[in-house]
Amino acid sequence: MDQPVSQTRSSTSHAGIRRWLWIVAALVFVMVIVGGATRLTGSGLSITEWKPITGALPPLSEAAWAAEFEKYRASPQYQLLNAGMALAEFKFIYWWEWGHRQLGRFIGLVYLAGFLVVALRRLLPWRRTLTLFGMGLLLGLQGAIGWIMVASGLEPGMVAVAPVKLTLHLTFAGLFFASVIAFATSLTPPRRIEPRRGRAVAWLLLALLFLQIALGGLVAGARAGFTLNTWPLMDGALVPPASMLFAQNPFWENFVDNVALVQFNHRLGAYLLLAVALWHMLWLRRVMPGSGAAKRATAISGLVLAQSALGIVTLLLVVPLWAGLAHQALGFTVLAMGVVHLTRTEGAAVGSRQ
Structure with a gap:
């Protein structure tokens, strides 16, 4: 007997949802590696402001670079650890942190786009869609924790972020990563x-x-x-x-x-x-x-x-x-x-x- 149209449509939708979730998981995996490189190169405090929208644009002129460098020179990390750093050295650590934040923005957009398709087209039962919404909130919380972590390293006397806040940032990244993989796996029929x-x-x-x-x-x-x-x-x-x-x-x-x-x-x-x-x-x-x-x-x-x-x-x-x-x-x-x-x-x- 032929398979019902609704079931065929559901299976097809699940395949698309799985691909989307695995792409998100892969991006988070890359994000973790980039975050590790940002930490190990000492780049995480090079951008001293959190501007979710306008911060997507890097300095586009020498004057803008000089202004960004001046903000960093006012930070405790520069004064206590990197005093005398040249502009070229600053650009190196700036690009690591900027790339880390851009990848975070991109992950957020990819997740939001996929969620809207699932929700608006009603590709999953509402309970499952609500779970995806909660996962999106977890992703947003992870971004906020990231800034709280950076802000801890800008406090007087600090030359790095607080260990507990770095741990929270990494752990919440793991929680979101795990939730995405669990959801994608649960949509895959076992052999x-x-x-x-x-x-x-x-x-x-x-x-x-x-x-x-x-x-x-x-x-x-x-x-x-x-x-x-x-x-x-x-x-x-x-x-x-x-x-x-x-x-x-x-x-x-x-x-x-x-x-x-x-x-x-x-x-x-x-x-x-x-x-x-x-x-x-x-x-x-x-x-x-x-x-x-x-x-x-x-x-x-x-x-x-x-x-x-x-x-x-x-x-x-x-x-x-x-x-x-x-x-x-x-x-x-x-x-x-x-x-x-x-x-x-x-x-x-x-x-x-x-």
């Missing part, structure tokens, strides 16, 4: 229906991935990767003494600003994540050999192992640009795989229910 095994561990894996991304944000914000560049020992010990890990007052500041504790926590997070990923893989390969879940768990374990090795290399080489960016990119690749695995484990494919 075969499998028992829902390992759901709790899939959730645990995703939670650990987000925790590790947050801990990595603190490492980046505190520049903890530029110290204690040995492995597996830290300052000659597997576990540094409490006098090193908790040297600051008040106590809670150690978890944000103490480079020893920040780096130690990131190491512990990596060990825990790797252990859970390997256990999950071995269990699924035993109880569901050859299944899609077992294959996904195997892929996740391989990615986590590669990410751990890359993290060690990045630390030992004292965070060269290429290694820092590769470490961040691979981290979000693992996150994407973790989201796909959980979404499939939950059996949330719309195509299987329609």
